[in-house]
Each structure stands twice: as C-alpha cells, then as structure tokens.
Amino acid sequence: MGRYDLALIGFGGVNRALAELIAHSGERLAKELGFALRVVAITDLRAGSLVDTDGIDLVPLLAAEPGELSFADLAGGSAEPRNEWVIREVPADIVVEATFTNPTDGEPALSHVRWALESGKHVTTTNKGPVALAGRTLKRLAAERGLGFEYEGSVLSGTPVLRTAERMFGGLQISGVEGVMNGTSNYILGRLEEGVDLAAAIAEAQAHGYAEADPTADVEGHDVRLKVMILANEVLGANLRREDVFCEGIRAITPDVVRDAASKGLRWKLVGSATRHEDGSVDARVAPVALPAHHPLAGVSGPANAVAFHTDLLGTVTVSGPGAGRVETAYALLSDIIAIHQRHAGDDARPALQETHRV
Amino acid sequence: MGRYDLALIGFGGVNRALAELIAHSGERLAKELGFALRVVAITDLRAGSLVDTDGIDLVPLLAAEPGELSFADLAGGSAEPRNEWVIREVPADIVVEATFTNPTDGEPALSHVRWALESGKHVTTTNKGPVALAGRTLKRLAAERGLGFEYEGSVLSGTPVLRTAERMFGGLQISGVEGVMNGTSNYILGRLEEGVDLAAAIAEAQAHGYAEADPTADVEGHDVRLKVMILANEVLGANLRREDVFCEGIRAITPDVVRDAASKGLRWKLVGSATRHEDGSVDARVAPVALPAHHPLAGVSGPANAVAFHTDLLGTVTVSGPGAGRVETAYALLSDIIAIHQRHAGDDARPALQETHRV
Numbered sequence: 001m002g003r004y005d006l007a008l009i010g011f012g013g014v015n016r017a018l019a020e021l022i023a024h025s026g027e028r029l030a031k032e033l034g035f036a037l038r039v040v041a042i043t044d045l046r047a048g049s050l051v052d053t054d055g056i057d058l059v060p061l062l063a064a065e066p067g068e069l070s071f072a073d074l075a076g077g078s079a080e081p082r083n084e085w086v087i088r089e090v091p092a093d094i095v096v097e098a099t100f101t102n103p104t105d106g107e108p109a110l111s112h113v114r115w116a117l118e119s120g121k122h123v124t125t126t127n128k129g130p131v132a133l134a135g136r137t138l139k140r141l142a143a144e145r146g147l148g149f150e151y152e153g154s155v156l157s158g159t160p161v162l163r164t165a166e167r168m169f170g171g172l173q174i175s176g177v178e179g180v181m182n183g184t185s186n187y188i189l190g191r192l193e194e195g196v197d198l199a200a201a202i203a204e205a206q207a208h209g210y211a212e213a214d215p216t217a218d219v220e221g222h223d224v225r226l227k228v229m230i231l232a233n234e235v236l237g238a239n240l241r242r243e244d245v246f247c248e249g250i251r252a253i254t255p256d257v258v259r260d261a262a263s264k265g266l267r268w269k270l271v272g273s274a275t276r277h278e279d280g281s282v283d284a285r286v287a288p289v290a291l292p293a294h295h296p297l298a299g300v301s302g303p304a305n306a307v308a309f310h311t312d313l314l315g316t317v318t319v320s321g322p323g324a325g326r327v328e329t330a331y332a333l334l335s336d337i338i339a340i341h342q343r344h345a346g347d348d349a350r351p352a353l354q355e356t357h358r359v
Numbered sequence: 360m361g362r363y364d365l366a367l368i369g370f371g372g373v374n375r376a377l378a379e380l381i382a383h384s385g386e387r388l389a390k391e392l393g394f395a396l397r398v399v400a401i402t403d404l405r406a407g408s409l410v411d412t413d414g415i416d417l418v419p420l421l422a423a424e425p426g427e428l429s430f431a432d433l434a435g436g437s438a439e440p441r442n443e444w445v446i447r448e449v450p451a452d453i454v455v456e457a458t459f460t461n462p463t464d465g466e467p468a469l470s471h472v473r474w475a476l477e478s479g480k481h482v483t484t485t486n487k488g489p490v491a492l493a494g495r496t497l498k499r500l501a502a503e504r505g506l507g508f509e510y511e512g513s514v515l516s517g518t519p520v521l522r523t524a525e526r527m528f529g530g531l532q533i534s535g536v537e538g539v540m541n542g543t544s545n546y547i548l549g550r551l552e553e554g555v556d557l558a559a560a561i562a563e564a565q566a567h568g569y570a571e572a573d574p575t576a577d578v579e580g581h582d583v584r585l586k587v588m589i590l591a592n593e594v595l596g597a598n599l600r601r602e603d604v605f606c607e608g609i610r611a612i613t614p615d616v617v618r619d620a621a622s623k624g625l626r627w628k629l630v631g632s633a634t635r636h637e638d639g640s641v642d643a644r645v646a647p648v649a650l651p652a653h654h655p656l657a658g659v660s661g662p663a664n665a666v667a668f669h670t671d672l673l674g675t676v677t678v679s680g681p682g683a684g685r686v687e688t689a690y691a692l693l694s695d696i697i698a699i700h701q702r703h704a705g706d707d708a709r710p711a712l713q714e715t716h717r718v
C-alpha cells in the first residue's frame with residue numbers, strides 16, 4: 001500500500017480535525033482508500049514548527065489544548081513557524097494549506113501554495129484567497145509540474161461543489177451558477193425574519209461563533225464574492241477579478257422588509273451568482289434577493305449552504321450541505337487528497353523525491 | 360477520435376431525445392468528450408427494428424411523428440422489434456436500454472440487459488426494474504466480462520445521485536439516505552396543501568401528463584420503493600428484496616391533514632428512506648412524512664426531486680434536480696456513456712469485436 005506524507009501548514013481547527021481523523025481513523029481509511037496518510041511536518045503561527053520525517057506522533061499534540069501548544073521544546077521543533085523552509089525543504093508528498101485567508105492579496109496562503117508547487121509537492125487548501133485571486137496562475141504552475149492543486153474546501157467546506165461541477169456535468173452546457181454560501185448572513189436573515197434587528201442578530205451570530213469579531217466579510221458579502229469568483233472561474237470559464245463582481249451585503253435589509261416578504265412566501269437570501277452570456281462573457285454579483293418559495297435556494301437554512309447549477313439539458317441541479325465547520329472542512333482536505341491520489345498515483349511524472357519515503 | 364456504436368432498445372421519448380442530442384449536438388459533444396456516438400440499431404415495440412452497421416441516418420426518423428414511425432419499409436428494417444437478435448447479433452459497443460419497467464419481475468428490460476452483457480456489450484439503462492430486482496447479479500455479470508453497466512437514470516433521471524454517492528463520498532461512512540423521488544405524488548401533496556382533494560389532484564396530475572393512466576405506482580409508493588431499493592443496495596451495501604421494504608402511499612392523506620401541518624410549518628412529503636444500523640443491517644421504507652421546514656427535503660417542490668445522504672464527517676448532503684423528463688433522462692444515458700468511456704477506454708479486456716468498427 002502506498003502512503004502520502006503530509007506537511008500541515010496552519011494547525012487551527014481544520015488541520016487539527018484532519019490530524020484527529022488520521023490519528024483515530026487512519027487505519028480504516030487506509031483500508032478503504034488504498035493509501036495511508038502520515039504527517040511529517042506541522043507549522044502554526046503560534047505553536048511554531050515541528051518536523052519528523054519518520055512521522056509525527058499526533059496523539060500527544062491533539063491531547064494539548066490548542067492555545068497551549070508549543071513545538072519549541074519538542075525534538076524537531078521550533079518556536080518559529082518557518083513556513084517557507086518547511087514547505088520547500090521537508091520531503092512531503094502533499095502540502096495541506098489551512099491558514100487564514102487575506103481576501104485582498106491571498107497572502108500568506110498564496111505564497112504557501114506557490115512554494116509547494118515550485119518544490120514539487122501536491123497542494124490541497126481550504127483557502128479562498130489563493131484560488132479566487134490567483135487560481136489560474138497556480139493551476140498552470142501545477143499542470144506544468146504534473147502536480148495536483150485541489151481546493152474543494154474553498155467553497156462550502158467539504159460539500160462536493162467544485163468536484164460536482166468538474167465531474168458530474170460532462171456534456172452539459174452550464175449557463176449560470178448561484179449559491180447561498182455564507183452561513184453567518186443566512187443566520188442573520190433568518191433572525192430578521194423572526195423580528196430581531198440587524199445589530200442584535202449580528203451580536204447573536206458572534207455569540208454563537210458563526211461570525212468573526214469583525215463581521216464585515218460576512219455581512220458585506222466579501223466572503224461570498226470570493227466564492228462567486230471561484231465558481232465563475234471554475235465552472236463558467238471566466239477570469240474575474242474582485243472589482244468585476246458587484247457586491248452588496250445585507251446591511252440595508254430590515255426586519256420589516258424580510259417579514260413582509262415572508263408573508264408573501266418570499267425568502268430573503270444573500271445570493272452570489274454568475275451568468276454566462278451568449279458571447280461567452282460572464283457577469284457575477286453578490287446581493288440580497290427575495291426568492292420565491294419554489295426556488296431551489298429558498299429553503300436553505302440552518303448550517304446548510306447550497307449551490308445551484310443551471311444547465312441546458314438537466315435544468316437546475318442543486319447541491320446543498322454544510323457551509324463550514326472544522327470536521328466538514330477537514331473532509332474537504334481528505335477529498336482533495338483522494339482526488340490527488342486518483343489522478344497521480346502511478347504517475348511517472350512525480351518527482352523521484354517521493355519514492356524514498358513511500359512504503 | 361474513438362467512437363461508440365449504440366443499439367437503442369426502445370424508441371420512446373427518452374431514446375428519441377438521446378437520438379436528437381446525437382443528431383443535433385453530436386459534433387460539439389464529440390469535441391468536448393473525446394469520442395463520437397453513432398446509432399447502428401433501433402428497436403421499438405411499435406415501430407419494429409432498424410439496423411445499419413454504417414450508422415442510421417437519424418434525421419428522417421426524428422422528423423416523423425412518434426406514433427407514425429414504422430421501420431418495416433426501410434432498408435435494414437423490420438416490423439418486428441427482434442430485441443434479442445438485435446442485442447445479441449448487431450455489432451454495437453453499447454446497448455442503450457430504455458423500454459418500460461415491469462416493477463414485479465423487471466422484464467423485459469432485465470433480459471435486454473442480460474443479453475447485452477452476455478454478448479459482450481456495455482449497457483446503460485434508465486429502467487429501475489432490472490437494477491432494483493437483479494442489480495447484484497447483473498453487476499457481477501458485467502464485472503466478469505469487463506463491461507460497463509450504468510443506470511444513473513433509474514433514480515432522479517439525469518440528476519447525478521448514484522454517481523455522487525459513488526464518486527463524491529470517498530472516506531465517508533454513509534448511515535442513511537432519504538429522498539423525495541416521485542414527482543407525481545409530490546405534485547399531488549402540493550395540491551392537497553392548496554385544498555384540492557385527492558381524486559381531483561390525481562386527475563390533474565394525469566391531465567398534466569405527470570401520472571400514468573393507472574396512477575397506482577405513483578400514489579401507492581411502488582415507484583419510490585424500487586428507487587429506495589436501488590439506493591439502499593448501491594449506497595448502503597444492502598441486498599433488499601421488494602418485500603423487505605415497508606411501503607405506504609399517500610392515499611390516506613387528506614387536504615385537512617396537509618393544511619393543518621402546513622399551518623404549523625410542516626410539509627407532507629412521500630419519503631423513501633433507508634438506514635444502516637450498527638450491525639450492518641439496513642431498514643428501508645416508503646411512507647408519507649410531515650417534515651419540519653428546515654429539513655433538506657421539505658422545500659422540494661415543482662418538478663424537482665431530491666436525495667439526502669447522511670454521513671459521519673459531512674453531516675447531510677443533498678442533491679436535488681429533475682426527477683423525470685425525456686431530455687433529462689436522456690442525459691442520464693449520456694452521463695452513463697461518459698462513465699463507460701472513462702472506465703473502459705483503452706481497456707484491453709474489451710472484446711475484439713469492437714475494434715473492427717471504431718474509427
């Protein structure tokens with residue numbers, strides 16, 4: 001059985017959940033998937049970096065409280081994250097990038113992905129930034145090197161949205177895509193429907209841990225905008241920049257407006273959408289929309305998000321599922337690793353490097 | 360570029376729609392998919408059979424009214440369907456089975472599939488019968504011969520349900536599956552919600568062409584039962600017979616019950632479901648259920664159907680899309696052919712027969 005050695009970049013909730021999965025279910029997964037997973041490096045802004053090319057023992061790391069974790073005193077450890085050195089120099093097969101997204105320039109995740117591909121490693125990331133802002137460049141780099149670059153988790157966590165578009169719609173012409181892709185704003189709109197005002201609903205979302213301390217990205221639609229860019233570029237063949245996507249958030253929506261709409265059977269949702277026109281051009285936007293009850297996105301509520309694909313032969317097909325969550329997003333990483341395995345196992349173009357540390 | 364020669368068994372709405380797709384969009388599809396499609400045989404209960412191993416000219420056939428079509432006077436034609444002879448003897452790569460389903464014994468579709476596999480041909484079918492009642496046997500036969508046996512259209516027409524389960528959930532444990540999988544009963548329940556009584560709602564469904572002259576299979580849940588069997592067997596590894604599936608239709612549901620539930624935010628749906636227990640056993644049932652508004656199947660209305668998968672790491676993922684329709688079901692056949700191509704192109708185990716008539 002083959003094995004992939006992983007370098008985990010970022011050790012927050014998502015990569016910890018992946019590590020838990022490997023530590024606790026690794027044997028079962030290996031039996032099912034036909035390959036084993038081993039972690040050979042971890043970096044984290046706060047904990048530092050840890051390298052063991054014979055495989056890191058994850059159990060004690062997972063037993064520590066996240067905030068308490070420090071790699072400095074461990075063998076192979078350092079108080080510094082040393083991201084570039086770890087990504088470039090540690091002999092891993094796959095770099096698993098799950099740091100924070102900077103929505104303006106995609107850094108530092110963008111550099112992490114580039115360093116990995118430049119040094120001959122496959123990449124999976126949950127980060128929207130690099131995919132939305134530099135997806136085309138990074139995909140070209142990966143293709144040139146014969147490497148995998150997968151990012152299912154950048155849209156709707158592990159819910160198979162990008163992979164559905166890629167693998168399930170052969171022969172179809174997709175004319176548009178639209179989604180409810182931000183749980184926080186969807187929660188807030190649901191609370192407005194119940195008569196809670198915007199400020200109180202935002203505070204509630206923060207108290208529940210849905211919204212960040214600064215809820216701007218959720219409420220103003222900036223989070224959705226990056227996801228729309230990814231969908232438009234991946235599914236409709238566009239090459240959009242941020243400024244190409246009209247973006248209006250939900251700040252102007254009042255409980256009265258939402259409740260009045262609900263009384264008429266309409267549900268307000270923050271919808272990100274992209275449409276391909278006859279001439280091949282693609283329009284994309286983020287805006288609150290009052291959807292009729294029969295619209296496939298009207299019923300999306302609770303923790304679920306959804307993306308609807310509009311096609312020629314099949315009409316509308318909608319995939320809904322979790323939009324966030326640490327385990328759900330860790331599954332996105334696992335699904336990416338499976339995709340990398342399916343495409344690259346037995347691939348002679350893989351660098352010779354990897355042969356030395358595979359079982 | 361390779362080419363697949365098709366034998367179309369049944370020339371009703373679905374296979375006609377596939378023929379239209381080949382006739383009108385064949386070149387575009389070939390460019391996208393990397394293979395061409397050609398029809399070398401057609402059989403139909405009413406029209407007879409038509410064989411041309413150099414490729415049938417579909418355009419004049421499609422110009423004729425379906426009821427007027429007769430193959431008897433055409434070169435290579437006969438007034439008899441001659442299904443067994445065509446399936447066994449005509450040198451086709453793929454048999455496209457789209458006749459009617461007999462829900463009790465799966466015939467004649469079951470024999471069509473078996474004959475095709477026995478004579479070395481891949482099969483795609485839209486028929487629930489053979490899949491629900493003999494899927495395991497037919498899959499084994501296909502595997503033994505190194506042939507493809509695909510049937511995405513047996514559940515929710517071309518909406519990718521079976522293929523999503525097969526390809527998108529690697530590494531997940533699926534504990535259950537449930538769906539709204541019958542458009543007629545869903546339409547009727549919607550009308551009950553609006554105060555129409557059952558008999559009138561059935562008559563409307565018939566007038567709209569949703570329900571057959573005998574609406575029993577839809578209203579009593581027998582149609583959904585076959586789909587539940589397919590899902591349970593495919594997705595949960597069960598091996599259910601018809602009598603293993605509890606089946607209750609919607610005849611006992613009254614407008615009062617449905618409207619009373621709606622006033623409490625509940626939506627009655629005819630739900631087919633299957634659950635896997637800890638010991639590996641699988642329970643399956645069809646019954647009307649009052650779903651809370653936030654349930655992923657509660658909002659399924661109009662022509663859409665949906666199937667929800669309950670998983671360990673991802674929670675619930677739902678795929679919704681068309682449940683019927685001639686073009687939508689023809690797309691299921693195309694998606695099956697794509698799947699056969701992906702799995703078997705360049706496969707040395709393919710019978711030598713095919714080499715003689717591929718480009």
